[in-house]
Amino acid sequence: MPTPLDESSIRTAPKVLLHDHLDGGVRPETVVDIAREIGYDELPAPDAPTLAKWFRDSADSGSLERYLETFAHTVAVMQTADGLARVAREAAEDLADDGVVYAEIRWAPEQHTEAGLSLDEVVDAVLAGFREGEQAAAERGKRIRVGAIATAMRHAARSREIAELAVAYRDKGIVGFDIAGAEAGFPPTRHLDAFEYLRRENFHFTIHAGEAFGLPSIWEAIQWCGTDRLGHGVRIVDDITAGGALGRLAQYVRDKRIPLEMCPSSNVQTGAAESIAEHPIGLLRKLQFRVTVNTDNRLMSGTSMTREMALLADAFGYDWADLQWFTINAMKSSFIGFDERLQLINGVIKPGYAALRA
Structure with missing residues (x-):
């Protein structure tokens, strides 16, 4: 008989997290x-x-x-090297205790220099904390791999600088780049020079789009900026009719398998969705979009990957096969190399869910 699906058992399942803010998950x-x-x-x-x-x-x-x-x-x-390292270490440990085997955690280095740290010192402290957290988790028998995403603020003018910083650390722990902040009035096209640079460097990036703003934000992120993933992307549902017919943009997003980094509890809090039960993730999963489940800000939402999956299972009747589907979607969409993704899918995720379904 399959293991009953509840929060306790979901916590033991291998999970993958692509959208988690370091400053939103502090203890x-x-x-x-x-x-x-x-x-x-x-x-x-x-x-x-x-x-x-x-x-x-x-x-x-x-x-x-x-x-x-x-x-x-x-x-x-989070303005000192010790403080940054501690927060990063604890984030890795907390996610490992929640059954997360791979996580991409993002933060904006430019926001952590008020006490005199340089951007390099900020990055070094955070990456050191992640490695310490991975090691501490391993010593308790928990496995986790953390990749860092360097974020630039879309209302500021440092995106090219942060993009260059991310690329400089590409072999030291930073796996991708992001822009975040208010969407309305600050379109991603303001940062085209950063995205053009990243593409020339063959570097991965995601863009917050389609959360607080609608389809134009998503279209610009994809067609002008060339994003690999959409941070949230909830408003893609606005291009789908009540009968399930897809508009041109929604069709393109699905056809191209562009990953949607959805954060159900956070989306409800920010008004991007009315409730968990009415969250577009239900429809988008049925329509086979590349949907992933994420936490966004664990502290502010009082949440975890276990809780997010449990809420969705309760709202939409999901079973272990559905939760595995979300998890493999996320692993396929991660910014680490293909070989490592494949090893985690075949060596950790599939066996983990197989044991729960047995």
Whole structure:
């Protein structure tokens, strides 16, 4: 008989995560600890449990200003090499404990230089933390491989600089590039020089598109910028009729197998979806788009990969075959080499789900 599908059993399943923000997944205890160490006295709550509730309530408030305020506090405690390394190490350990075997974690180096760190020092600290986290997890019998994605802020003018930074570290742990931030008013085409540079360097990149803004954002990200993946991409559903007929853009995205980095709980919080049960992921899975499941900001959403998969299983009646499908989609869409992807699919993911279905 198959293993009953619940949060406890899902946690044991091998999972792959492509869209997770480092500053959105800090442990509340760590925020409090580092704030005390560096003399940061602007936290809205004095202890970890109360602070965790504040982060979640703010993210659920429906106020974009309040939601963005949460990141001001996490970024504030990520301004030293020790702080960055600790946050990165704990992120790797937490994901490994949640059954994630491969993760791509993104962060914006330009946001972590306020205390005098150079961009290189920021990257070195984060990559060192990831490696320490992988090792600590391995010592507990947990396997995880972490790839870093360097993010540039779309409202700023440093995307080419961050793209060059990412390429410089391509053999040291950075596997891709991203732009993030407000979509409306800051189209991805503002950063064409960065994307053209990345393509010349044969380097992978993803673009936040189709979350807060609609189809034009997705179209620009694909046809002008040449993105490999779409960060969220929820609004592609706007190009699909109620009867399931695909418009030209949706057809192209599906035909080209362009991965959609969907983050169900986060999408509900930001208003990109009404609820988990009404999330476009259900329709897009039926229509065989290259859909992946992700966490986005684990702290703000109070979530994990286990929780996201459990919510989807409950909402759409998914079984182990469906969860394996999402996981293999993500592994196929990752930014590491083909051989390593294949090894994880055939050596870890398929055997892991086979055992749960047996």
